[in-house]
Amino acid sequence: xxxxxxxxxxxxxxxxxxxxxxxxxxxxxxxxxxxxxxxxxxxxxxxxxxxxxxxxxxxxxxxxxxxxxxxxxxxxxxxxxxxxxxxxxxxxxxxxxxxxxxxxxxxxxxxxxxxxxxxxxxxxxxxxxxxxxxxxxxxxxxxxxxxxxxxxxxxxxxxxxxxxxxxxxxxxxxxxxxxxxxxxxxxxxxxxxxxxxxxxxxxxxxxxxxxxxxxxxxxxxxxxxxxxxxxxxxxxxxxxxxxxxxxxxxxxxxxxxxxxxxxxxxxxxxxxxxxxxxxxxxxxxxxxxxxxxxxxxxxxxxxxxxxxxxxxxxxxxxxxxxxxxxxxxxxxxxxxxxxxxxxxxxxxxxxxxxxxxxxxxxxxxxxxxxxxxxxxxxxxxxxxxxxx
Numbered sequence: 001x002x003x004x005x006x007x008x009x010x011x012x013x014x015x016x017x018x019x020x021x022x023x024x025x026x027x028x029x030x031x032x033x034x035x036x037x038x039x040x041x042x043x044x045x046x047x048x049x050x051x052x053x054x055x056x057x058x059x060x061x062x063x064x065x066x067x068x069x070x071x072x073x074x075x076x077x078x079x080x081x082x083x084x085x086x087x088x089x090x091x092x093x094x095x096x097x098x099x100x101x102x103x104x105x106x107x108x109x110x111x112x113x114x115x116x117x118x119x120x121x122x123x124x125x126x127x128x129x130x131x132x133x134x135x136x137x138x139x140x141x142x143x144x145x146x147x148x149x150x151x152x153x154x155x156x157x158x159x160x161x162x163x164x165x166x167x168x169x170x171x172x173x174x175x176x177x178x179x180x181x182x183x184x185x186x187x188x189x190x191x192x193x194x195x196x197x198x199x200x201x202x203x204x205x206x207x208x209x210x211x212x213x214x215x216x217x218x219x220x221x222x223x224x225x226x227x228x229x230x231x232x233x234x235x236x237x238x239x240x241x242x243x244x245x246x247x248x249x250x251x252x253x254x255x256x257x258x259x260x261x262x263x264x265x266x267x268x269x270x271x272x273x274x275x276x277x278x279x280x281x282x283x284x285x286x287x288x289x290x291x292x293x294x295x296x297x298x299x300x301x302x303x304x305x306x307x308x309x310x311x312x313x314x315x316x317x318x319x320x321x322x323x324x325x326x327x328x329x330x331x332x333x334x335x336x337x338x339x340x341x342x343x344x345x346x347x348x349x350x351x352x353x354x355x356x357x358x359x360x361x362x363x364x365x366x367x368x369x370x371x372x373x374x375x376x377x378x379x380x381x382x383x384x385x386x387x388x
Contacts (some may be wrong), residue, residue: 012175024386025157027146027366028076031069033367036124042150042161046090048100048204049162052226054177056155057081057184058382060211060281062142066365072132072145078368079155079384080109080142081184083177092164099168106183107160108167108337111139123296124167124333130160139163149157156364158386169337171378178355179344182216185381186340191215194224195336196327197275197301201225206264206271206294207249208232208287212354212381214279215247217287218351222248229266232260232290243353255290264294272296277303278329284354298323360388 021041021369029035044050056079065078086103094100112124119127128135132143144153152161158365160167171180184212193199203226207217208382210233221229230250231244232253241252251267257349276291291302292315301373302324344351358377359367370376 002183002296005082010282013222014142015332019203023152023157023159024361025077025146025152025154026069026361027156028066028078030384031067033307036361037146038158039146039151040362041159042152044088044090045388047096049086049093049166050095051082051084051105051160051162053079053084053155053386054104055264057181057183057303057384058371058384059185060354061215063281064366066368069212070182072143074145074147075288076143077146077152077157079157081181082107082109082141082155082160083171083180084160084185086287087159093162096164097168099170104171104180106171106180106337106341107133107141107170108145108332109141110167110331111163111165112167114165122334125333129362137158148312156361156384158361167334167380168266170343171340175341175344178338178358179351180341181383182212182344182351182381183337183356184332185212185216186219187336187344188329189218189220190339191332191336192303192329193217193220193226193275193277193368194328194331196329197303198381199224199226199275202227202248203275204228205275205375206232206273206291207279208277208291209279209281210237210244210252211279211281214277215240215244215380216246217277217279217353217355218244218249219343223343225282228268228273230264236373240380243380247349248355261293262291272300275301275303278305281307284308289315290317292322292324295322295347299325301325301327303327306360354381355383357382358388359384361386
């Protein structure tokens with residue numbers, strides 16, 4: 001068994017009939033810098049595969065990452081929300097993974113070792129091999145350097161390399177690649193709201209931030225039976241807040257037009273909410289403080305994303321007095337992805353409202369900036385389509 005994540009050596013068995021071609025990709029070469037580059041088409045080992053990228057979703061994490069210095073020792077092909085067709089697959093890959101050429105699949109961004117405690121638990125998102133922050137040799141789609149052969153470690157490219165330990169899901173029949181591009185935020189919504197914070201029947205929920213993540217949380221909470229969903233945003237989020245109502249939010253609040261805490265207490269009759277989910281970007285400490293105040297008198301749950309390195313004067317006294325449980329948003333599990341794909345296939349919600357914009361590789365920089373509010377207007381979810 002080949003346990004290497006990198007390209008196989010020249011004497012290892014590869015698929016017959018592969019042609020020498022090049023692959024176009026949008027590569028981050030520095031802060032706020034994207035270059036179109038070409039890479040060699042990789043040889044595909046018997047336990048590997050090649051995916052033609054149809055859609056790479058762009059989220060707020062990409063916006064943040066785009067602005068930062070390179071952290072993995074070299075340039076990066078970004079893109080960690082990836083949908084595509086398998087175009088080449090080795091026999092061992094087919095036998096082990098159950099996928100074949102022609103299948104439309106969603107590839108998670110984690111590439112785990114399959115051997116550690118976390119992997120044996122099924123919690124491969126915590127595996128050291130996929131933790132690019134602490135392990136310079138770790139592999140994660142959209143984060144690892146393209147200097148590492150076979151280079152194609154991100155979705156902002158025409159093709160992506162799939163090693164034996166890639167985590168792959170079949171896209172259900174009837175779900176288009178563009179709609180399937182929503183599976184990552186949808187899976188996060190299920191993982192964070194339902195699994196981590198136990199939102200369920202008759203729960204009352206505050207969702208801060210009406211971006212693709214906040215809207216996905218809205219859908220997950222509505223599907224789970226929440227009796228009250230409040231979504232907050234800013235004045236520039238007017239269009240997104242309207243989408244939130246169409247997806248199941250009972251109330252929306254413009255935090256720049258009215259006092260959000262006073263309005264939440266008015267809506268809940270002074271009781272507060274069971275769960276507060278922080279899905280904001282760049283809101284600083286305000287969202288966390290509002291969440292603490294808006295939670296019910298005792299026993300609420302607060303989900304945080306860790307957008308800040310520090311939190312001066314954190315209200316630990318109020319957190320302990322109110323007996324608040326704090327959960328950290330940390331990716332998604334295999335089960336959450338499967339449920340998200342089923343949700344997309346159910347057509348219960350008008351999810352086409354989320355897939356608002358499409359761009360090709362040459363417009364990658366503009367696409368990222370649009371998600372960050374600096375480009376196209378009224379963006380919710382952006383689909384980067386390498387073949388446009």
